[in-house]
Amino acid sequence: MAQTPVLHYFFGRGRAECIRWLLAAAGVEFEEKFYxxxxxxxxxxxxxDLLFGQIPMLEIDGQKLVQTKAILNYIAGKYNLFGSDLKERAYIDMYVEGASDLNTLILSYFFLSDCDKEKQLNLMKDKAxxxxxxVYSKALEGKDFLVGNKLSCADVYLLDVILALEEFHPDIxxxxxxxxxxxxxTCEIPNIKKFLQPGSKRKQMADATYVNTVKELCFS
Incomplete structure:
Protein backbone atom coordinates (compact mmCIF):
# COMPACT_ATOMS: atom_id res chain seq x y z
CA MET A 1 0.00 0.00 0.00
CA ALA A 2 1.30 3.45 -0.94
CA GLN A 3 2.38 5.63 1.92
CA THR A 4 0.30 8.67 2.86
CA PRO A 5 1.84 11.90 1.50
CA VAL A 6 3.43 14.16 4.13
CA LEU A 7 3.51 17.94 3.76
CA HIS A 8 6.32 19.71 5.62
CA TYR A 9 5.71 23.35 6.49
CA PHE A 10 4.99 25.82 9.28
CA PHE A 11 1.62 25.81 11.06
CA GLY A 12 -0.05 28.29 8.76
CA ARG A 13 -1.08 28.96 5.19
CA GLY A 14 1.91 30.53 3.50
CA ARG A 15 3.14 28.89 0.33
CA ALA A 16 1.84 25.49 1.39
CA GLU A 17 -1.87 26.35 1.48
CA CYS A 18 -2.35 25.97 -2.27
CA ILE A 19 -0.76 22.52 -1.96
CA ARG A 20 -3.25 21.59 0.77
CA TRP A 21 -6.05 22.85 -1.45
CA LEU A 22 -4.95 20.79 -4.45
CA LEU A 23 -4.45 17.61 -2.47
CA ALA A 24 -7.89 18.08 -0.93
CA ALA A 25 -9.51 18.76 -4.31
CA ALA A 26 -7.93 15.56 -5.62
CA GLY A 27 -9.38 13.65 -2.67
CA VAL A 28 -5.95 12.77 -1.31
CA GLU A 29 -5.57 12.18 2.41
CA PHE A 30 -2.27 13.57 3.66
CA GLU A 31 -0.36 14.16 6.85
CA GLU A 32 1.51 17.27 7.97
CA LYS A 33 4.79 17.85 9.75
CA PHE A 34 5.04 21.31 11.29
CA TYR A 35 8.23 23.17 12.16
CA ASP A 49 16.31 16.75 1.80
CA LEU A 50 15.57 20.35 0.80
CA LEU A 51 17.00 20.98 -2.65
CA PHE A 52 17.18 24.74 -2.07
CA GLY A 53 17.10 24.79 1.71
CA GLN A 54 13.49 25.89 2.07
CA ILE A 55 10.00 24.52 2.57
CA PRO A 56 7.30 23.51 1.68
CA MET A 57 8.34 19.96 0.95
CA LEU A 58 5.97 17.15 0.00
CA GLU A 59 6.90 13.52 0.52
CA ILE A 60 4.95 11.56 -2.06
CA ASP A 61 5.53 8.38 -4.08
CA GLY A 62 8.93 7.87 -2.48
CA GLN A 63 10.09 11.36 -3.44
CA LYS A 64 10.78 14.54 -1.49
CA LEU A 65 9.52 17.35 -3.68
CA VAL A 66 10.24 21.03 -3.09
CA GLN A 67 9.32 24.33 -4.77
CA THR A 68 5.61 25.08 -4.69
CA LYS A 69 4.99 25.17 -8.43
CA ALA A 70 6.80 21.87 -8.98
CA ILE A 71 4.75 20.26 -6.22
CA LEU A 72 1.50 21.60 -7.67
CA ASN A 73 2.42 20.36 -11.14
CA TYR A 74 3.19 16.88 -9.82
CA ILE A 75 -0.12 16.64 -7.95
CA ALA A 76 -2.05 18.04 -10.93
CA GLY A 77 -0.41 15.59 -13.32
CA LYS A 78 -0.89 12.61 -11.03
CA TYR A 79 -4.56 13.30 -10.31
CA ASN A 80 -5.75 14.49 -13.73
CA LEU A 81 -6.00 18.17 -12.83
CA PHE A 82 -3.69 19.44 -15.56
CA GLY A 83 -5.83 19.56 -18.70
CA SER A 84 -6.19 17.12 -21.57
CA ASP A 85 -3.39 18.31 -23.87
CA LEU A 86 -0.35 20.59 -24.06
CA LYS A 87 -2.38 23.65 -25.07
CA GLU A 88 -4.70 23.31 -22.09
CA ARG A 89 -1.73 22.79 -19.80
CA ALA A 90 -0.14 26.02 -21.06
CA TYR A 91 -3.30 28.00 -20.26
CA ILE A 92 -3.60 26.31 -16.87
CA ASP A 93 -0.01 27.34 -16.13
CA MET A 94 -0.75 30.94 -17.09
CA TYR A 95 -3.84 31.12 -14.92
CA VAL A 96 -1.98 29.55 -12.00
CA GLU A 97 0.82 32.09 -12.35
CA GLY A 98 -1.70 34.93 -12.28
CA ALA A 99 -3.29 33.58 -9.11
CA SER A 100 0.19 33.14 -7.66
CA ASP A 101 0.94 36.83 -8.31
CA LEU A 102 -2.15 37.80 -6.35
CA ASN A 103 -1.34 35.32 -3.62
CA THR A 104 2.13 36.83 -3.21
CA LEU A 105 0.51 40.17 -2.41
CA ILE A 106 -1.57 38.46 0.27
CA LEU A 107 1.33 36.52 1.78
CA SER A 108 3.61 39.55 1.97
CA TYR A 109 0.94 41.63 3.72
CA PHE A 110 1.51 39.91 7.05
CA PHE A 111 5.22 40.75 7.06
CA LEU A 112 4.84 44.47 6.36
CA SER A 113 5.01 47.27 8.87
CA ASP A 114 1.69 48.63 10.08
CA CYS A 115 2.12 51.81 8.06
CA ASP A 116 2.51 49.79 4.84
CA LYS A 117 -0.36 47.37 5.39
CA GLU A 118 -3.06 49.83 4.35
CA LYS A 119 -1.24 50.47 1.07
CA GLN A 120 -0.99 46.73 0.51
CA LEU A 121 -4.71 46.25 1.09
CA ASN A 122 -5.45 48.84 -1.57
CA LEU A 123 -2.90 47.30 -3.92
CA MET A 124 -4.49 43.85 -3.56
CA LYS A 125 -7.90 45.18 -4.54
CA ASP A 126 -6.58 47.38 -7.33
CA LYS A 127 -4.54 44.59 -8.93
CA ALA A 128 -7.40 42.10 -8.61
CA VAL A 135 -8.96 37.94 -17.33
CA TYR A 136 -10.51 35.19 -15.23
CA SER A 137 -14.00 36.58 -15.74
CA LYS A 138 -13.59 36.50 -19.51
CA ALA A 139 -12.22 32.96 -19.40
CA LEU A 140 -15.30 31.84 -17.46
CA GLU A 141 -17.91 33.29 -19.83
CA GLY A 142 -20.45 30.53 -20.40
CA LYS A 143 -18.22 27.98 -18.65
CA ASP A 144 -17.87 26.36 -15.25
CA PHE A 145 -14.09 25.99 -15.43
CA LEU A 146 -11.20 28.12 -16.61
CA VAL A 147 -9.80 25.59 -19.07
CA GLY A 148 -11.68 22.85 -20.91
CA ASN A 149 -14.71 21.21 -19.38
CA LYS A 150 -13.32 19.87 -16.11
CA LEU A 151 -11.74 21.04 -12.88
CA SER A 152 -8.04 21.86 -13.05
CA CYS A 153 -5.41 23.09 -10.61
CA ALA A 154 -6.01 26.60 -12.01
CA ASP A 155 -9.61 26.54 -10.75
CA VAL A 156 -8.52 25.31 -7.34
CA TYR A 157 -5.79 27.93 -6.97
CA LEU A 158 -8.10 30.72 -8.13
CA LEU A 159 -10.76 29.74 -5.59
CA ASP A 160 -8.15 29.67 -2.83
CA VAL A 161 -7.03 33.20 -3.71
CA ILE A 162 -10.58 34.54 -4.06
CA LEU A 163 -11.56 33.29 -0.62
CA ALA A 164 -8.36 34.72 0.88
CA LEU A 165 -8.98 38.11 -0.74
CA GLU A 166 -12.55 38.12 0.55
CA GLU A 167 -11.19 37.95 4.09
CA PHE A 168 -9.71 41.40 3.48
CA HIS A 169 -12.29 42.77 1.02
CA PRO A 170 -15.65 40.96 1.44
CA ASP A 171 -17.13 42.72 -1.61
CA ILE A 172 -14.21 42.10 -3.95
CA THR A 186 -16.72 25.30 -7.23
CA CYS A 187 -17.39 25.47 -3.49
CA GLU A 188 -20.07 22.79 -3.99
CA ILE A 189 -17.69 20.24 -5.52
CA PRO A 190 -17.71 17.49 -2.86
CA ASN A 191 -13.97 17.33 -2.13
CA ILE A 192 -13.71 21.11 -1.99
CA LYS A 193 -16.85 21.46 0.09
CA LYS A 194 -15.36 18.99 2.55
CA PHE A 195 -12.12 21.00 2.73
CA LEU A 196 -14.09 24.14 3.56
CA GLN A 197 -15.71 22.55 6.59
CA PRO A 198 -14.41 23.04 10.15
CA GLY A 199 -11.85 20.43 11.16
CA SER A 200 -10.19 20.13 7.74
CA LYS A 201 -6.50 20.79 7.14
CA ARG A 202 -7.28 24.26 5.78
CA LYS A 203 -5.44 26.86 7.81
CA GLN A 204 -6.66 30.17 9.20
CA MET A 205 -5.37 33.59 8.24
CA ALA A 206 -1.82 34.17 9.44
CA ASP A 207 -1.54 35.35 13.02
CA ALA A 208 1.36 36.77 15.06
CA THR A 209 2.56 33.30 16.08
CA TYR A 210 2.87 32.18 12.46
CA VAL A 211 4.59 35.41 11.37
CA ASN A 212 7.05 35.30 14.25
CA THR A 213 7.83 31.64 13.60
CA VAL A 214 8.60 32.26 9.94
CA LYS A 215 10.75 35.28 10.77
CA GLU A 216 12.71 33.38 13.41
CA LEU A 217 13.24 30.22 11.38
CA CYS A 218 13.87 31.74 7.95
CA PHE A 219 15.12 35.28 8.42
CA SER A 220 17.27 35.14 11.52
Whole structure:
Protein backbone atom coordinates (compact mmCIF):
# COMPACT_ATOMS: atom_id res chain seq x y z
CA MET A 1 0.00 0.00 0.00
CA ALA A 2 1.30 3.45 -0.94
CA GLN A 3 2.38 5.63 1.92
CA THR A 4 0.30 8.67 2.86
CA PRO A 5 1.84 11.90 1.50
CA VAL A 6 3.43 14.16 4.13
CA LEU A 7 3.51 17.94 3.76
CA HIS A 8 6.32 19.71 5.62
CA TYR A 9 5.71 23.35 6.49
CA PHE A 10 4.99 25.82 9.28
CA PHE A 11 1.62 25.81 11.06
CA GLY A 12 -0.05 28.29 8.76
CA ARG A 13 -1.08 28.96 5.19
CA GLY A 14 1.91 30.53 3.50
CA ARG A 15 3.14 28.89 0.33
CA ALA A 16 1.84 25.49 1.39
CA GLU A 17 -1.87 26.35 1.48
CA CYS A 18 -2.35 25.97 -2.27
CA ILE A 19 -0.76 22.52 -1.96
CA ARG A 20 -3.25 21.59 0.77
CA TRP A 21 -6.05 22.85 -1.45
CA LEU A 22 -4.95 20.79 -4.45
CA LEU A 23 -4.45 17.61 -2.47
CA ALA A 24 -7.89 18.08 -0.93
CA ALA A 25 -9.51 18.76 -4.31
CA ALA A 26 -7.93 15.56 -5.62
CA GLY A 27 -9.38 13.65 -2.67
CA VAL A 28 -5.95 12.77 -1.31
CA GLU A 29 -5.57 12.18 2.41
CA PHE A 30 -2.27 13.57 3.66
CA GLU A 31 -0.36 14.16 6.85
CA GLU A 32 1.51 17.27 7.97
CA LYS A 33 4.79 17.85 9.75
CA PHE A 34 5.04 21.31 11.29
CA TYR A 35 8.23 23.17 12.16
CA UNK A 36 8.00 25.45 15.15
CA UNK A 37 11.56 25.73 16.47
CA UNK A 38 14.90 26.65 15.00
CA UNK A 39 16.31 23.29 16.08
CA UNK A 40 13.62 21.35 14.20
CA UNK A 41 13.99 23.46 11.08
CA UNK A 42 17.79 23.41 11.04
CA UNK A 43 17.74 19.63 11.38
CA UNK A 44 15.59 19.39 8.25
CA UNK A 45 17.79 21.84 6.33
CA UNK A 46 20.93 19.95 7.35
CA UNK A 47 19.42 16.62 6.30
CA UNK A 48 19.94 17.55 2.66
CA ASP A 49 16.31 16.75 1.80
CA LEU A 50 15.57 20.35 0.80
CA LEU A 51 17.00 20.98 -2.65
CA PHE A 52 17.18 24.74 -2.07
CA GLY A 53 17.10 24.79 1.71
CA GLN A 54 13.49 25.89 2.07
CA ILE A 55 10.00 24.52 2.57
CA PRO A 56 7.30 23.51 1.68
CA MET A 57 8.34 19.96 0.95
CA LEU A 58 5.97 17.15 0.00
CA GLU A 59 6.90 13.52 0.52
CA ILE A 60 4.95 11.56 -2.06
CA ASP A 61 5.53 8.38 -4.08
CA GLY A 62 8.93 7.87 -2.48
CA GLN A 63 10.09 11.36 -3.44
CA LYS A 64 10.78 14.54 -1.49
CA LEU A 65 9.52 17.35 -3.68
CA VAL A 66 10.24 21.03 -3.09
CA GLN A 67 9.32 24.33 -4.77
CA THR A 68 5.61 25.08 -4.69
CA LYS A 69 4.99 25.17 -8.43
CA ALA A 70 6.80 21.87 -8.98
CA ILE A 71 4.75 20.26 -6.22
CA LEU A 72 1.50 21.60 -7.67
CA ASN A 73 2.42 20.36 -11.14
CA TYR A 74 3.19 16.88 -9.82
CA ILE A 75 -0.12 16.64 -7.95
CA ALA A 76 -2.05 18.04 -10.93
CA GLY A 77 -0.41 15.59 -13.32
CA LYS A 78 -0.89 12.61 -11.03
CA TYR A 79 -4.56 13.30 -10.31
CA ASN A 80 -5.75 14.49 -13.73
CA LEU A 81 -6.00 18.17 -12.83
CA PHE A 82 -3.69 19.44 -15.56
CA GLY A 83 -5.83 19.56 -18.70
CA SER A 84 -6.19 17.12 -21.57
CA ASP A 85 -3.39 18.31 -23.87
CA LEU A 86 -0.35 20.59 -24.06
CA LYS A 87 -2.38 23.65 -25.07
CA GLU A 88 -4.70 23.31 -22.09
CA ARG A 89 -1.73 22.79 -19.80
CA ALA A 90 -0.14 26.02 -21.06
CA TYR A 91 -3.30 28.00 -20.26
CA ILE A 92 -3.60 26.31 -16.87
CA ASP A 93 -0.01 27.34 -16.13
CA MET A 94 -0.75 30.94 -17.09
CA TYR A 95 -3.84 31.12 -14.92
CA VAL A 96 -1.98 29.55 -12.00
CA GLU A 97 0.82 32.09 -12.35
CA GLY A 98 -1.70 34.93 -12.28
CA ALA A 99 -3.29 33.58 -9.11
CA SER A 100 0.19 33.14 -7.66
CA ASP A 101 0.94 36.83 -8.31
CA LEU A 102 -2.15 37.80 -6.35
CA ASN A 103 -1.34 35.32 -3.62
CA THR A 104 2.13 36.83 -3.21
CA LEU A 105 0.51 40.17 -2.41
CA ILE A 106 -1.57 38.46 0.27
CA LEU A 107 1.33 36.52 1.78
CA SER A 108 3.61 39.55 1.97
CA TYR A 109 0.94 41.63 3.72
CA PHE A 110 1.51 39.91 7.05
CA PHE A 111 5.22 40.75 7.06
CA LEU A 112 4.84 44.47 6.36
CA SER A 113 5.01 47.27 8.87
CA ASP A 114 1.69 48.63 10.08
CA CYS A 115 2.12 51.81 8.06
CA ASP A 116 2.51 49.79 4.84
CA LYS A 117 -0.36 47.37 5.39
CA GLU A 118 -3.06 49.83 4.35
CA LYS A 119 -1.24 50.47 1.07
CA GLN A 120 -0.99 46.73 0.51
CA LEU A 121 -4.71 46.25 1.09
CA ASN A 122 -5.45 48.84 -1.57
CA LEU A 123 -2.90 47.30 -3.92
CA MET A 124 -4.49 43.85 -3.56
CA LYS A 125 -7.90 45.18 -4.54
CA ASP A 126 -6.58 47.38 -7.33
CA LYS A 127 -4.54 44.59 -8.93
CA ALA A 128 -7.40 42.10 -8.61
CA UNK A 129 -9.95 44.45 -10.16
CA UNK A 130 -7.85 45.95 -12.94
CA UNK A 131 -5.41 43.21 -13.96
CA UNK A 132 -6.42 39.72 -12.86
CA UNK A 133 -10.16 39.38 -12.31
CA UNK A 134 -11.10 40.69 -15.78
CA VAL A 135 -8.96 37.94 -17.33
CA TYR A 136 -10.51 35.19 -15.23
CA SER A 137 -14.00 36.58 -15.74
CA LYS A 138 -13.59 36.50 -19.51
CA ALA A 139 -12.22 32.96 -19.40
CA LEU A 140 -15.30 31.84 -17.46
CA GLU A 141 -17.91 33.29 -19.83
CA GLY A 142 -20.45 30.53 -20.40
CA LYS A 143 -18.22 27.98 -18.65
CA ASP A 144 -17.87 26.36 -15.25
CA PHE A 145 -14.09 25.99 -15.43
CA LEU A 146 -11.20 28.12 -16.61
CA VAL A 147 -9.80 25.59 -19.07
CA GLY A 148 -11.68 22.85 -20.91
CA ASN A 149 -14.71 21.21 -19.38
CA LYS A 150 -13.32 19.87 -16.11
CA LEU A 151 -11.74 21.04 -12.88
CA SER A 152 -8.04 21.86 -13.05
CA CYS A 153 -5.41 23.09 -10.61
CA ALA A 154 -6.01 26.60 -12.01
CA ASP A 155 -9.61 26.54 -10.75
CA VAL A 156 -8.52 25.31 -7.34
CA TYR A 157 -5.79 27.93 -6.97
CA LEU A 158 -8.10 30.72 -8.13
CA LEU A 159 -10.76 29.74 -5.59
CA ASP A 160 -8.15 29.67 -2.83
CA VAL A 161 -7.03 33.20 -3.71
CA ILE A 162 -10.58 34.54 -4.06
CA LEU A 163 -11.56 33.29 -0.62
CA ALA A 164 -8.36 34.72 0.88
CA LEU A 165 -8.98 38.11 -0.74
CA GLU A 166 -12.55 38.12 0.55
CA GLU A 167 -11.19 37.95 4.09
CA PHE A 168 -9.71 41.40 3.48
CA HIS A 169 -12.29 42.77 1.02
CA PRO A 170 -15.65 40.96 1.44
CA ASP A 171 -17.13 42.72 -1.61
CA ILE A 172 -14.21 42.10 -3.95
CA UNK A 173 -16.34 40.05 -6.39
CA UNK A 174 -19.14 42.63 -6.47
CA UNK A 175 -18.47 43.66 -10.09
CA UNK A 176 -17.64 40.17 -11.36
CA UNK A 177 -20.75 37.97 -11.69
CA UNK A 178 -18.85 35.26 -13.58
CA UNK A 179 -16.47 34.91 -10.67
CA UNK A 180 -19.36 34.90 -8.21
CA UNK A 181 -20.94 32.01 -10.10
CA UNK A 182 -17.60 30.24 -10.33
CA UNK A 183 -17.05 30.53 -6.60
CA UNK A 184 -20.52 29.24 -5.80
CA UNK A 185 -20.29 26.21 -8.11
CA THR A 186 -16.72 25.30 -7.23
CA CYS A 187 -17.39 25.47 -3.49
CA GLU A 188 -20.07 22.79 -3.99
CA ILE A 189 -17.69 20.24 -5.52
CA PRO A 190 -17.71 17.49 -2.86
CA ASN A 191 -13.97 17.33 -2.13
CA ILE A 192 -13.71 21.11 -1.99
CA LYS A 193 -16.85 21.46 0.09
CA LYS A 194 -15.36 18.99 2.55
CA PHE A 195 -12.12 21.00 2.73
CA LEU A 196 -14.09 24.14 3.56
CA GLN A 197 -15.71 22.55 6.59
CA PRO A 198 -14.41 23.04 10.15
CA GLY A 199 -11.85 20.43 11.16
CA SER A 200 -10.19 20.13 7.74
CA LYS A 201 -6.50 20.79 7.14
CA ARG A 202 -7.28 24.26 5.78
CA LYS A 203 -5.44 26.86 7.81
CA GLN A 204 -6.66 30.17 9.20
CA MET A 205 -5.37 33.59 8.24
CA ALA A 206 -1.82 34.17 9.44
CA ASP A 207 -1.54 35.35 13.02
CA ALA A 208 1.36 36.77 15.06
CA THR A 209 2.56 33.30 16.08
CA TYR A 210 2.87 32.18 12.46
CA VAL A 211 4.59 35.41 11.37
CA ASN A 212 7.05 35.30 14.25
CA THR A 213 7.83 31.64 13.60
CA VAL A 214 8.60 32.26 9.94
CA LYS A 215 10.75 35.28 10.77
CA GLU A 216 12.71 33.38 13.41
CA LEU A 217 13.24 30.22 11.38
CA CYS A 218 13.87 31.74 7.95
CA PHE A 219 15.12 35.28 8.42
CA SER A 220 17.27 35.14 11.52
Missing amino acids: RTKEEYNKLVQSG HKRYFP LQDFPNLQAFKKK
